[in-house]
Amino acid sequence: MLLTKIRILLLFICLSSVSRSLHAAIGDQNSLFLACGSQNGGTDEDERKWESDTKYLVSGDKSVTTQPQSHDPSVPSVVPYINARFFHSESSYNLPVKNQSAHILLRLHFYPTTYPNLNVSNSYISVSAGKVTLLNNFSAFITAQAWSQNYIIKEYLLAPMDSPTLEIKIKPFGNSSLAFINGIEMITSPDLFYGPDPVMAGFNTDEEASDNGDNGVVSQQTISVKENNMELMYRVNVGGQYIPPKNDSGGLMRSWYEDTPYLYGGSAVGIAMSNNMTINYDALPSYVAPISVYESCRSMGFESNVNVNYNLTWVFNVDANFTYLVRFHWCDFIVDSTKINSLVFNVYINGQIAESQVDLVAMQHGKMAIPLVKDYVTHVDDKNGDDQLWIAVHPSGDNAALANAIVNGLEIFKINGGNTSLAGQNPTMSDLMKKYQDEQSKEEEAPRAFSDKDKSHSTTVIGTAAAGGVAAFGVAAVLVIVALKRKRRTMGAESCTTSWLPIYGSSKSHSSGTKSASGRSAGGGSTTISSDAASNCRYFSLAEIKQATKNFDESYVIGVGGFGKVYKGVIDGDTKVAIKRSNPSSQQGVNEFQTEIEMLSKLRHRHLVSLIGFCEENNEMVLVYDHMAHGTLREHLYKGNKTILSWKQRLEICIGAARGLHYLHTGAKYTIIHRDVKSTNILLNDKWVAKVSDFGLSKTGPNMNQGHVTTVVKGSFGYLDPEYFRRQQLTEKSDVYSYGVVLFEVLCARPALNPNLPKEQVSLADWALVCQRKGHLEDIIDPHLKGKINPECLKKFAETAEKCLADSGIDRPSMGDVLWNLEYALQLQENPDSVLSPSEATNQVDHDNADQNSLIAMHRSTLSLESENAYGNTDDVFSQIVNPTGR
Structure with missing residues (x-):
């Protein structure tokens, strides 16, 4: 009996030790989610629990708590954007730091919309964390307007500190009498840059090397970044789809975005590919990136004679006069070989070679499907008006089995490099954008003046590009697209407060005020489907839809749009269909759902997509179409080609x-x-x-x-x-x-x-x-x-x-x-x-x-x-x- 108790005790100690180690690795031991201005906090769409910021506020006696006059449905979550705290003078938060030797992932949330008696267009904000300035003269309103974002998230990775508390100071800048914030996240982070110091992109020419006595040997300058503070500029899942925070690894709640808005080169944009092999992290810590990043990539393709004539290139807008860390994520699953020199390419950053002869097979020690990361640094200055990062890969090596190059993921961080500030300037509008915004200011604003439902986030590219820390420059490559999309501010705009209403229940009753299957009012007649439309297409139960999509399995997703995700599916045994499921957080879907059914149920034409049926049950709105095997026209022109x-x-x-x-x-x-x-x-x-x-x-x-x-x-x-x-x-x-x-x-x-x-x-x-x-x-x-x-x-x-x-x-x-x-x-x-x-x-x-x-x-x-x-x-x-x- 005593031996049994000892064994149980030892097992408990062992499990506790493992648990503590795991928590230390993923940052769970010190995570704070503060809903600023909220009394009770709440839970967001990613199931994070937010608490009130009141007990952490040290000097905020003159602050004001308020709520926006309306809530734009494109904002990803009600919490923390349903509340805000406004400051008329310098105030500060003291956030407890339990592990002073760890890095801190800090996110600041801003929602510059209409608030009662407060004008955010005149708000200029300065924010510091400890000794480093994060924002200076920052206008969330100008930033959101310039990038056509409804909300802004600024993300930082702070170096370990020698204090048990992190002081966040926020104050109005200059003559501005107003500063505000909607949310603060603080997550203890493992050391994401645990490897050797990254290499500075560029090398000496033979002449320069000779002058330096290097006999033509490439000079590899390294930069220490581990003790520096950083700001995230971009985090991209190359060749793959958007990865939401809840699907991130290591408990870091990062968002990973598609790379399509940043691709350069017209039709020369390679091929997006997915993996069917088992990914093995091997020596790489799993918290570096979720496995989904390594399950897809962008490849140059399999035509060597074509590949040698172009670079696979991405372009990112950045702040000038800063040093940037560029992290490549690689995982070779496309070359059916474990031989060295099978896949070799060069890496270029801003026209300079960052590394030549990158051999993924050699780096993976002859294995396949092993994730790898490699960091490089570069400096961007404004001597030549340079405010972009050009990142490219190109085949290398005459003996390579295939002239090809791949990338699975990219991350770009701004480094303070010993300076005390990471603050950049507020973005400026292009002349083209100003022209259209001047025109639009003369017209009545709508809750959603433009629609961008392209798979690439629009929702996914635009609406979410600010989330996860891409912030002011998070959608730089789509500046003109999103900036002209519309002034998404709700200043004086019609309030968009459409609720999530049932359209049509299994009772198939369409009269005003009837009950749906869920027992709720079917819209009071204002949003119901007409009996004529309903009789012309099939009603599916939610159980049928789930069976067709394997319970909305993510592997069945074939597209993402403004309405929601599109899944492939099979009904009636062998009939292939496309199933469009509305995103409940995008309340604009109610009207589109109704319009689509009313239109397509009455139209039959060889060159119009066929609506088979729909489902409205348990707050789900689903449309079922004929499956279109070759996808969109765009995919065969330049988007993946x-x-x-x-x-x-x-x-x-x-x-x-x-x-x-x-x-x-x-x-x-x-x-x-x-x-x-x-x-x-x-x-x-x-x-x-x-x-x-x-x-x-x-x-x-x-x-x-x-x-x-x-x-x-x-x-x-x-x-x-x-x-x-x-x-x-x-x-x-x-x-x-x-x-x-x-x-x-x-x-x-x-x-x-x-x-x-x-x-x-x-x-x-x-x-x-x-x-x-x-x-x-x-x-x-x-x-x-x-x-x-x-x-x-x-x-x-x-x-x-x-x-x-x-x-x-x-x-x-x-x-x-x-x-x-x-x-x-x-x-x-x-x-x-x-x-x-x-x-x-x-x-x-x-x-x-x-x-x-x-x-x-x-x-x-x-x-x-x-x-x-x-x-x-x-x-x-x-x-x-x-x-x-x-x-």
């Missing part, structure tokens, strides 16, 4: 999309304006048939007698009709403008907006028009298409796209005209000798009837125009006889 589309394929896809849009404008009972036409909303099925998707923003009406619908501006910047933007008057010609951008996107294989290019080239629409009018369009088309387009076909295609982008809607063609011109261009490409020119064709018809429709009727015997009306009936010339001139 899965398949190089031939010019004929591209023309046929454009024609299909035009047919779908033409049907919306003229073929349905009422005019339907899509309002979010872009390459990510054109999907491709297994036969490469194009289908227009995503009708969450669509508008319809019984008539268009006024020629327009007056409505708040919504859409995606880069595709947005400038006339609609200025006047808030929506017409079907707004879709025509957006489609014109898509046409140039297809031709040039580049994004609608690319902020990494010179200012005059940022907007594809503007730049393509300049090149077209100067006769230089061939200089900017996709290199894969050079010499493969019939000149007359290219001329007709470019003229069509140019007309779509006319400044005034009245000068743009109808979608029927666009469709005819594209089909004519296809004929010019396939059989140019047998196609009559428009002038020749016109001479053969009566001049009184020589309009567009007569031409189409005479010269379309070989053109297949498969349109279906709302009831599924096929009419080969439908798009030409139903209101061909548009409305």
Whole structure:
């Protein structure tokens, strides 16, 4: 009996020791989450428990606690942004530090929205932590406005200190009488930089080395960073999806973002790849990065002759006159070899070589799927106006089995380098952004003036880019995109307080005030699905949806948008479907959910995505569509470039999309304006048939007698009709403008907006028009298409796209005209000798009837125009006889 007790005691001691070691490693022994201005704290969306900041506030007698007048649904969590503490003089917090030998991960949260009787636009803040200045003259309002962020998170890694408390001082800067903060996180961090000191990027030339007596040997200068304080600038899961804080490793609650906004090089952006091997951390501590980072990568691809001619490059905006640490995360799972020299490449930072002959197989000691990290440092100064970090990899080694290079993850930290300040300047708006914000300030703001639902976070790229410490410069590579997206401040804006309402319960009752399956009111009639719409599509139970997606397994995720995640799934045994699940924290989904069902349940067309059914149960809103095997059009142009589309394929896809849009404008009972036409909303099925998707923003009406619908501006910047933007008057010609951008996107294989290019080239629409009018369009088309387009076909295609982008809607063609011109261009490409020119064709018809429709009727015997009306009936010339001139 005594022996048994001793064994139990020893086991308890052993387990306690392991537990203490684990907690010391992951930082659980000293974590504070303070909801500033809150009396009771609360729990956030990542299940962190926040407490009131009151007992840690040392000198805050003159502080004021308040709540925002409205809460924007794009803010990721109610806590800590539902409360704020404002200061009119210097105040401080004393935070207990239990482990003085450990690093501290510190995050500061700011939500610069409208507060009662407090003007955050006049707030300039200084913050220090111990002896280091974190922020100086910092305007959360200007930063959020410049980066089009609703909230800002600043993240710091503080060196070990010799005090049992960390003093956080916050005060108004200069003449400002106002400072504020919404939340403070403090997490004890393990030593993330436990390895050797990182190497400074760059090396001496032979001449410089000789002058220094080095006989041409590369000089590798190292920088000690372990005792320095740092600010996180970027944390990127290269080639992978967004990783939320709750999925981070080591209890550090970090956010990892997609790399697509920072990629440079048009179509030369490599291939995003995922791993099916078991990742083994080996000697690398698991807290360095979550395993998801090492399960995906971006590779240059498997065409050696192509890879040797370009660099895989990312561009990040940073503060000048600081030193930066760049951490690479690598895990080789793509080279089926354990031989050294199988995968060798060079690493470049700001044009200087950081390391040559990086051999991942050698670094992994002949093993595969072993995570690795390597740190480099560089200095960015403003001597040449430099405020960017260019990071690139390029194949190296003539004997390598494959000319290739990969990256799995990137982290960029600003280092104080012995200085007492990490503070940078407030960001400034670009001229392009100022222009649009000046225009928008004259118009009525909406809760969500623009939609950006691209997989890459929009939500994921934009809305979340500030979270996890990317902060003011967290979305630098998408400055123009997000800055023009809209002033997301809610100053004087319409309050966005839509609640999470059930739309339709299993009782399938649609009357006002009926109860859903959950027993709650089904929206009081204001947000219910009509019985007509419900009868035209299938209702799924939540159990069926979970079975189809393996209980929403993350491995089934095939996309992320503003509405929520999209999962692949299987129903009825073998039917593949795409299942779009709304994110409950994005309350904007209610209206989009209803609009999508109301629209698509009544529309049937070969070139519109098919809605199979929906589910509303237990606060879930789910839409079920046909599975589109080849994904979005954009994926096959430049975003990953899965398949190089031939010019004929591209023309046929454009024609299909035009047919779908033409049907919306003229073929349905009422005019339907899509309002979010872009390459990510054109999907491709297994036969490469194009289908227009995503009708969450669509508008319809019984008539268009006024020629327009007056409505708040919504859409995606880069595709947005400038006339609609200025006047808030929506017409079907707004879709025509957006489609014109898509046409140039297809031709040039580049994004609608690319902020990494010179200012005059940022907007594809503007730049393509300049090149077209100067006769230089061939200089900017996709290199894969050079010499493969019939000149007359290219001329007709470019003229069509140019007309779509006319400044005034009245000068743009109808979608029927666009469709005819594209089909004519296809004929010019396939059989140019047998196609009559428009002038020749016109001479053969009566001049009184020589309009567009007569031409189409005479010269379309070989053109297949498969349109279906709302009831599924096929009419080969439908798009030409139903209101061909548009409305």
